[in-house]
Structure formats: C-alpha cells, structure tokens
Amino acid sequence: MTVPAHLIKGWCPGALRPMRSGDGLIVRIKPRAGAFSISALAAIADAAARFGSGEIDLTNRGNLQLRGVSDDSYDDAITALRAADLIDRSAAVEAVRNVVVDPLSGIDPERPNVCDVAARIEDALADDARLWALPGKFGFSFSGSSEPMVGGRAADIMIAAAGDGFDICLDGATDLRCEVTAGDVIDSVRRLAMAFLDLAAKDHELRRMKAVVARFGAARIFELAGLQVTSRSVDVTVASVSAGLLSRGDLVFGVGIGLPFGRITADQLGRLCQSAEAAKLKDVFTSPQRILVFPVAERAKAELVLQAAASTGLIVVPEDARLQMDVCPGSSGCRNATTDTRADARHLVDVLNGSLSGYSVHVSGCEKGCARQSAADFTLIARAGRYDLIRNGVAGDPIALANVDADDIGNTVSRFILDSAS
C-alpha cells in the first residue's frame, strides 16, 4: 500500500493524490478534453466494482471519482486505471489539468468543436512546469457557444468559440473579453495564467482568479498578459445540456443521461457501457451538470442507450427535478456530515412530487457547502442533525428558517414554494 502521505481533509483529490473520506479513499479521474472512450468508461466501472465501494461520482467539473477505495486496494486500482490510459504521468500534471469542456461542442451542429484546442491547453499545462504552480482548484473551461460559462459554472479562465477565433474571459469580470485568433489562443491563455501567478504571488491569500480580479481589476491582468480587452454583451442566453434525446428538429445528435445527485453505481455504468458498445458508440462527454453525453446520430441507437439507462434508474427526461439538485455525500461518505443528505434529498423529491421542477436545490451535510458554489433557490445546510434553510443564496448567507427536522424539509420547502406563488 503506497497511499501518499498528504492525505489530508480538504485536499483537492486526483488519482495519484487521493483524498481520504468517510467511506475510504476518493480516486478522481479526469477526462481528456472533456471525454472518455467507452472502453475507458467500462474500465472505470470495473475498477469501481473491484477496488472501491462500487459508487462513482460525476463532479461539478466533469470528473469521475471512485469512492470507497481501501488502502489495500489502492495500488491495484491505479494499475488497472493506468492500463486503460486514465492516469497522468505525474501528480503535478494531474493536479494542474483542470479543464472543463462544453459537452455539446462538436456534437450540436450549431456549436463549433473546441475539443482540439482544449486538448492543446492540456498539453501546454502538462509540458510547461511554470504552470504547475497554479493553485489546485484553478481551472479552465472551453465553450462551444457565446456563453463562456459551461453549464452555468464559472472557471478561472474561460475560453468561448467566437466565429473563427475565441473570446477569453476571466472569472469575476465576464463583462470583459479578449478576442484572439485560433492560432494565438493557447499562448494567450498561457500568458493570462502567468499574469495570475505574478499577481497572486503578492499575497498568498489570492488563490483564485476571481480574487485577483477583485484586487487588481481584470484590465490589469489582460494588460500584464499583453492582451487587448473589449467589453462583452452579457445578455446572451444559451441552452445547456439536459437529459434525454438531444436533437434539433428531426436531427438527432446525442443522448444525455443524468446521474441522480451526481452518482452512478458500477453496475449501472457497466450496463450503460454495454448498451453504448452495442450501439457502436465511441466516446462519452461529461457535463458539470452531472450528465453523461453520448454523441449518436441515429435515433434507434439513441433510444437503445436511453432504454438501458432508464431500466437502471438513471435520469432520461429533462424535467426530472433531481437534475436541479446538488447534494453532497452526507453521512455515508463524509465525517463532517450530520445528516444523510442523499436520503433526505430523495425524501424531498418524493414529498414534493413534481412541484420542485424549475427550482434549484442544494442539500449540504455541513456548513462547508462543498456541492455547490453558486446560489440555489433552496439551500439546506445540516447542523447537528437538522437543517437550516437559506433562500436564494449560498452556504453562509442569512438563514430563512432554522432548525428544521430532516423529516419535515419537504413540507417546509413546499410551504415556501406556495408562499412565493401567492
């Protein structure tokens, strides 16, 4: 057993730097340019069943993580994952390769393919050791539309397709952009990352782009990177991926399979892979919205995958309220939790019986609020086995109703929904 010594709570985990949690080691696997091959996905399912608890999370950065890997089985898990080409060449490369890719880019005929440029930035991150100094949570995203945020989630540096080139935005200043050509985009992103490192070095509290933007201004960062900045219209509305058949009119281009509260079992994933292999699909893209996107152009094949997913209890319709819910592992997977968040979230869905549709919900096992950074319509924060309810906010915001019994959260949320409708 050679689990590294830095297994401390709060470490941003990888496969080579796993994190110890309440149910064992978390081994996080990052896709390449947003995608896994179907054979790699099957290898992940197999490794989860053999070496972990059999539960796999899809994170809000589109990574897959094995849960419940024991100290004794960790080395074998890494050997199996490495054989499927899922392990980076070093822990430093793995840590810096935080790249989220629009899962619809190159699949939806209206979205250009940004996977190639995302792959090139991953290569640059792996090859340029200066960038390994970036903080562990620092990330990049690539959008195939004019909306720089992928799945509604900000990244430190966001790159969006714009005509033949790209717009680059920074977290905390999405009203500004830098227009670059396809030939210049990698070097521009690299220079922005280096500008961040220069400015962040002035104060070690500055760990994310948003904080550096707040301290120095986005214009200063672009200037330091030698880039021209212009204003950007922020009133674009771009549909994000959802569950079910993905199509434009009669043109089918994919299927989205939602993972209830971001989790899938090894058995469910294995069966999904079998259906994808039967349909002769090659790849799957991961969405920060906890959806697996399979590119497929034939309706019959798309329906084969949807049926397989539905038969195992995965989400195949866009209206499913669980797609709008962020739920942390809770007491079954985290020692900080004082409630069984996943059981309580299921109870919430059952009690509200459809009326939760359209509302975002965050259920958190403690005040840390790991599962969601942005505001939700309803945020439930566990404290000593009960919940505090926050409306239209995040963990730490003012509490609308304190000390709610876990059995009563459904009725409580229902009352708030009725009140806001009256």
Ligand code: SF4
């Ligand atoms: S929010 Fe959830 S996962 Fe995060 S520390 Fe608290 S209980 Fe654990």
